[in-house]
Amino acid sequence: MATGKQIDTDILSDEIFDTLCSMCKNKGKNTEGEKYCVDCKDYFCITCVQVHDQVPLCAGHKVLDKSQVKSGTSKTLPRAPTERCDRHSHKHIDMYCQNHDNVGCSTCMAVDHRLCKDTFYIPEFIQNNTCQLASREIQIRLKEIAKTLAKHADRFKQDKQRLLKRKAEILADIRKFRQEINDHLDKLEKSSIDEIEDKVKCLEDKIEAGLKQLQANKSRITSANDKLAYTNTNKAEVFVHVKMAENAANVANMYIEDAKIKNTVEDIDFQPDRTILTQLEQMKALGTLSEKPAKASINLFQIKGHQLYNVKDKSDTTNCHITSACCMEDGTIILADYNNNKLKRLHSDNYTVTDCCDLPGRPHQVCMINNTQVAVTVPHRNEVHFISLSGKMKTTNKIKTDFGCRGLAYANNNLYISDG
Known part of the structure; x- marks a missing residue:
């Protein structure tokens, strides 16, 4: 039960009535409120404020002493913010530092803005200051920032995709390089094998x-021996066999002595080129990997729109073939019509033909000299014509060249002409 100070209802003024404990008042009792809840916008007596604080939905509400509330302002005081502080989650963001134009909870103000002179309780600041809450403007700004952040997010996604694509390309390059090494090693291996096979x-x-040779000598020795072993009474025949045997023996002995000197039994050996392994052991990878700034994809020009325009003049004898265009400072466009041997001037608003200038040959390149004059090349006649734009277009001068002049440009009081 509320035990606050009871007030006689007969003497209540409107101001005093507004400061009664709301909970007691709902029970038909007029108890003076000692505390004021900014969030509930109600007064509470000492007993009822304890009940108020025990309600979970009221946890964190800002409760002030009655003396802290300005007279006549309690009921019109705006509701306190319910946003929780990121740093002090048990506190609400209900304080404003005007010096730093920043908001925070009471703990933030005590820690970060204790030296600031202009710190305010937000509901009171809003009530006592005519401030424009430009929520619409900040929403627009936030949307623009969100779009920018979305673009940056897309850029990061594109960077990641480009990085993964580049990774795949580099891995393919590494495998290709490894294959080149393998191919070269295969060639070295084949060369070594071929050398061994030839040797x-x-x-x-x-x-x-x-x-x-050995078999031939052996056959001669065997044949000579067989003939000598055969009994023959013909002394002349025996003499021939003896001499042939002596000759076979001499040839065989020469073969044997020669074989000893030449040492026909030869061997082969292979010594690998260790420099290859030494170089491979010194290498940590098949190549070097480095980082470099990605090439920015910058579109210097973007087409905002396009439309077809009719630039045919009633005096044209064939279809138009525009080889060059020149834009003047006032927006007027000068066209070189190759097929109809003329320059055409277009209106800057609707791009309709307003004037033409006949030329003695087919024009190729047109460029601006100044606000009232252009130059145009006529390659087939080796001429550059100067056309006045004051009034009706007309030729005022020309240059004769000894080549088929095509390209044309004017800068720093110099006229540049290129041939074909």
């Missing part, structure tokens, strides 16, 4: 030749 073939041929 062995040469030695084999040499051995085979030696074997043939």
